[in-house]
Amino acid sequence: MIAAFFGADGRSVSAHAVLVATLAAAAGRPATLARITRPAEPRLPRGTRLPDAVRVVELQAASAEAAVQAACEAATARDREGWLILDLPAECLAAPSLRAHLDAAVLPVGPTPLDEHFAAAVLGDPRLVPPVQAGPPAPVWLLGCGRSGGEPAVARFERSMRAAVRTGAPDAADAIRALPVALPRLGPSDAAGLVVGTLTSRLLCQGLHLIAAIEAAARHPSAAPLRRQDLAESLGPAPSAGGGADHRDTGERLRDLAEALEAIEEGAGPSPQDLADAPLLEDWDVGLRAVRALTGVVSGHPDFPRPCRIRTSEVYASDGRTWVRTYSRWYRLGRAVGDTAPTTLQ
Structure with a gap:
């Protein structure tokens, strides 16, 4: 399975989502995290330590073309039995050669109106996201981040993004697709754990649902919309347990x-x-x-x-x-x- 996360916000929201997804994927099989940055973008912190089941590759690319080439090479060389999760600049969305390698393309979106504006600008740019009628590659899936409350939070996020895209690109609004899960706000223990390669119990639960949602998106690339029951093949017969119900902690x-x-x-x-x-x-x-x-x-x-x-x-x-x-x-x-x-x- 090859999933790419594209950062439209300065990469921090995407990097957190990628770490959650990678650690959750590694709970059941090997996983490779390939993070490609541009010269002005920082690498992961030096103290980042991930489990043995996770292989980390960080590359710096001088241009968008070089970033795409590096991502394609990582996709070609991946372990066929495991996950490859790519953390890429948003401009890499424009490359059909890369998109052809992907099982799923994910655009993480933070919790603020400015985050939604940045993501809407990406979705409304035909150079980055081709119109649905243009055929493959499969549409970009949105992932709400810093959003708690289960399915109602996902529904609010999808409506908000549809409205944000409609403001700048009305023709693209109807093509909005959100994964049926959202990542919660990160508390201090959540954020600190990610850097040392561990997930809190609630983040592990949400991460497993995220992995299941990405697998469902790969199986049903044109689903509109993708619902939580579509996660059953990966999660078992009760996909609503954990990710759909409201599992906010006291702080949230x-x-x-x-x-x-x-x-x-x-x-x-x-x-x-x-x-x-x-x-x-x-x-x-x-x-x-x-x-x-x-x-x-x-x-x-x-x-x-x-x-x-x-x-x-x-x-x-x-x-x-x-x-x-x-x-x-x-x-x-x-x-x-x-x-x-x-x-x-x-």
């Missing part, structure tokens, strides 16, 4: 909550996008527990595939009618129980 939930509360205080939240993917809580009422919570029948929840009655985590803010922000997530509010629901919960 608190950061998300802090951002939500700041937006509410500034009158900027919840945004339409926040509520578009929020689960719907029906028959809701104020539940009694050590902290304030809501009870009700929820649908569209990433951890509960079917409608069921739940008690939410702590309520931090609500307008008492249409939305509520709990410790874990946004909810849209449907009908309340009777006429006794409060008009405000703040």
Whole structure:
């Protein structure tokens, strides 16, 4: 399997994604990481130590043409039994000779609007990404990075990228394809572990789902869209376990909550996008527990595939009618129980 990650953001987001993918791939088979840089771009840190199952090749290329040639040579010489993961400048996307070697082309995108703008500029440039009707090579797959929350986060990312591309290249927007997984924000232990060749348990879980998604993209290069059930061949019969459900840790939930509360205080939240993917809580009422919570029948929840009655985590803010922000997530509010629901919960 040959997968190439193309950096459109200065390479740091892509480099982190490549390390996660390489270490996850090496959990089951040999893997080679080939990182090709231009003269002004830095190499990996000197202290980077990867497991014995990982072979690292770093090359510096004086020109885009030389970078493409080096990548093609690495693809030709690869171990057929293992993975080859290429970390390349975005300009290498323009080379059909390289793209012909690839099973999957991945464009990692960081969590900020500027990251999305840079990626949209790449996707909207016909010199780098040929139109779908032009035929092979297969389309570029987007990978959301620094984005937590399971499938809803992937859906938000794909919509946001489609809108960003439509601004500059309307004809290219409909061809947007995102892998059905996202990499979470890196905490201090995550980032430190990558440099010494180890994955935290949550990053290993996400990395294995990323590898499965890349394999699915290689099997179904024209799938539109690629869904989590397509990962079953690599992950087994329960692909939703781990990558699709919401597995944010406490730090991620608190950061998300802090951002939500700041937006509410500034009158900027919840945004339409926040509520578009929020689960719907029906028959809701104020539940009694050590902290304030809501009870009700929820649908569209990433951890509960079917409608069921739940008690939410702590309520931090609500307008008492249409939305509520709990410790874990946004909810849209449907009908309340009777006429006794409060008009405000703040």
